[in-house]
Amino acid sequence: MEARSIVPRRYLDVLVDLSAVAHNTRVVRQAVGRPATAVMAVVKADAYGHGAIDVARAALDAGATWLGVCTTAEALELRRAGLDAPILAWLHTSAESMRLATAADVDVSVQSASTLAFAADAGRSAGRPARVHLEVDTGLARGGAALQHSAALLDAAKAAQSQGLIEVVSVWSHLSHGEVPGHHTLDDQARLLDDAWRQAVDTGLDVRRHLAGSLAALTRPDLHLDMIRTGSALYGLLPYAERHRFDLRPAMRVTSHVALTKRVEAGQGVSYEHDWIAPSALNLALIPVGYADGIPRALSGRLTVSIRGRRYPVVGRICMDQMIVNCGDEKVEEGEEVVLIGSESDGDPTIHEWALALSTTPCEVATYFDRPHVNRQTVPAVGARPLTG
Numbered sequence: 001m002e003a004r005s006i007v008p009r010r011y012l013d014v015l016v017d018l019s020a021v022a023h024n025t026r027v028v029r030q031a032v033g034r035p036a037t038a039v040m041a042v043v044k045a046d047a048y049g050h051g052a053i054d055v056a057r058a059a060l061d062a063g064a065t066w067l068g069v070c071t072t073a074e075a076l077e078l079r080r081a082g083l084d085a086p087i088l089a090w091l092h093t094s095a096e097s098m099r100l101a102t103a104a105d106v107d108v109s110v111q112s113a114s115t116l117a118f119a120a121d122a123g124r125s126a127g128r129p130a131r132v133h134l135e136v137d138t139g140l141a142r143g144g145a146a147l148q149h150s151a152a153l154l155d156a157a158k159a160a161q162s163q164g165l166i167e168v169v170s171v172w173s174h175l176s177h178g179e180v181p182g183h184h185t186l187d188d189q190a191r192l193l194d195d196a197w198r199q200a201v202d203t204g205l206d207v208r209r210h211l212a213g214s215l216a217a218l219t220r221p222d223l224h225l226d227m228i229r230t231g232s233a234l235y236g237l238l239p240y241a242e243r244h245r246f247d248l249r250p251a252m253r254v255t256s257h258v259a260l261t262k263r264v265e266a267g268q269g270v271s272y273e274h275d276w277i278a279p280s281a282l283n284l285a286l287i288p289v290g291y292a293d294g295i296p297r298a299l300s301g302r303l304t305v306s307i308r309g310r311r312y313p314v315v316g317r318i319c320m321d322q323m324i325v326n327c328g329d330e331k332v333e334e335g336e337e338v339v340l341i342g343s344e345s346d347g348d349p350t351i352h353e354w355a356l357a358l359s360t361t362p363c364e365v366a367t368y369f370d371r372p373h374v375n376r377q378t379v380p381a382v383g384a385r386p387l388t389g
Contacts, residue, residue, distance in 0.1 A: 009373040010321070012293040012340075013255045016050045018058040020236060020251035022381040025062035027246055028217055028230045037224045040066035040088065040210075042231035044074060048363055049370035050235055050251055053081045054378045059234060060085055061381065068229055072097045075106040088133060091143070098122035098130060107131040107169060111144050116156055116166075123165035132157065132166045134200070134207075138173040138192040139185055150196050158203045170208040170226065171197045178213040179232075179239060186216065190223055214238060218246055237362040240352055250351055252366055254341035258307070258334050260286035261327075270324055271316025276301065283327040285312070287338050290321045294368030295340070302357045306339040306348045307332050341365075 029039055041059035043052040056067050056078055067087045069075050075089040090109035092098050095118040098108050102122040110116045110132050123130040134157060137144030145153045160166045173193045177183035190211060197209045208226035214233035216223050219242075232238050236250035243250075261283060264270070268278045287305065291297045295318055303314040305325055315326045325338070342348025355362045369376070 008375055010293055010371075010375070011256050011259070011288040012295075012369065012374050014049075014369050014374055014376040015253040015255070016054070016376065016378045017249075017251050017253070018054060018378055018381040020249040021050070021055050021058040021234060022062035024234050024236055024248050024251070025059045025064050025230075027248060028214070028228070028233055029063035031218045031246070032224055032228055033221070034224060036226070038065045038210075038227040039063060040068045040227055040229040041234055042068040042229055043078070044068065044070040044231070045367055046074075046370045048231065048235050048237070049367040051376060051378060052077060053083070055234070056081075056083055056085075058381050064230075066227065068231075072101045072104075072106065075101055076104055079104045079106070090133070090135065092118060094118065095121045099125045102126045102128075102130040107133060109133045109135050109143075109172075110153070110157065110166075111135040111137075112149075113153065113156065116153065116160060120160045120163075120165040123160075129161070129164055129167040131169050133170045133172050133210075134168060134196075136171060136173050136193060136196040138189040138196075138211075140174050140176040140189075142174065144173055147192065147196070151199055154196075154200050154203050154205070158205055161205070168200070168205050168207050170210055171200050172210045175211065175213060175216060179215045179242075181215065181219045181242075186220065186223065215242055218242070232361075232363050235363075235366060237351065237366060243352075250344075250362075252341060252351060252369075253339070253343070254369060256287050256289045256338045256340065258285045258332055258336045258338060259288040259322075261332060261334055262286075269316075271300075271319065273317065275317055276315040278326075282329065283331060284315075285325040285327050285332050285338075287314075287323050287325060288321065289340075290319045290323055292320045293374060294371060295323065296358060296368070299354070299357060303340075303354075304349055306342060306346075307336055309347060311347070311349070 041064035043056050046052045047055035070091045075087045088107040098118040099122045119130045135144040177185045200207045210227035212223040212228045214230045217228035236248040266280045270276045297318045300318045304311045312325045339348045341351050351362045354365045
């Protein structure tokens with residue numbers, strides 16, 4: 001038992017700076033400005049790999065007033081940790097999911113006749129109304145009721161509310177081009193949500209509206225409505241230009257260490273299939289992490305790491321649990337820290353560089369490291385409440 005706590009299962013370390021989370025939350029809160037507009041901190045997917053409980057606490061301490069998650073299980077984790085802020089869980093595929101959410105005082109999203117039936121059942125089971133947010137598809141073509149069905153859903157929701165089974169809290173939707181300021185679809189979707197909201201009001205429902213995500217919250221005050229939902233901004237993961245424009249700070253640092261060094265001669269093939277051949281005699285460093293730790297094999301030959309503030313390329317194929325760095329004629333020592341994702345100001349590789357190399361978003365990259373065996377630690381925000389153990 002003692003050995004298990006001393007010897008890590010893997011050798012990847014993720015450090016989450018909660019001061020950055022708190023700072024980013026304040027940036028969004030100040031941008032929203034209007035106190036009547038609630039700020040939801042989106043902590044789904046274990047807070048984009050940053051740790052949902054501690055991130056939620058840091059965000060709430062810094063001015064967020066709601067928490068947003070995808071599943072009931074995520075919401076229940078927050079409740080078990082003692083977080084009593086309003087929570088919205090928006091994806092449900094069973095009546096049991098909504099029953100558990102309602103019993104834990106978690107709001108649920110309804111997007112169809114079947115999910116409305118789940119919510120009504122949850123309210124009946126709890127002996128009090130399930131709090132419901134009606135999702136309308138205004139153009140993302142993902143979740144939400146299709147517009148041609150929204151009127152019927154509103155009527156059915158009004159009937160369920162009159163029976164005391166649900167309480168309709170809001171009408172909401174999700175932007176398709178939320179991270180493209182000025183895109184014409186933002187206005188189109190805002191208009192369609194407003195139409196759905198007015199239909200709800202006309203049926204006698206006293207409801208709120210929410211639409212804007214991170215970048216729309218920062219750049220489109222007309223879309224703030226009654227609540228904004230911030231996810232990527234919370235973690236400093238917006239696109240490069242917007243991140244710098246609003247002084248958002250990435251919260252994640254990813255490191256390992258040098259496990260072995262060796263010198264090889266010119267012509268030596270490196271890693272599986274010898275995709276890379278040493279062009280001259282040089283020093284190699286073995287890093288004890290690989291794709292099992294969240295480092296995509298697709299980054300083979302495209303990734304650099306930082307050792308002592310200097311960049312070195314990863315060469316050869318990234319393996320399941322190891323990768324190799326070309327140090328040239330430089331000598332690095334076994335045990336030295338290797339920065340895979342770090343501070344731009346320190347010249348380290350950044351999460352945005354990874355995203356660019358992989359043709360994806362920084363949000364996806366952050367979730368790569370949300371694995372049970374990764375050693376994740378947090379740096380508390382100044383003045384924050386105690387962290388989880």
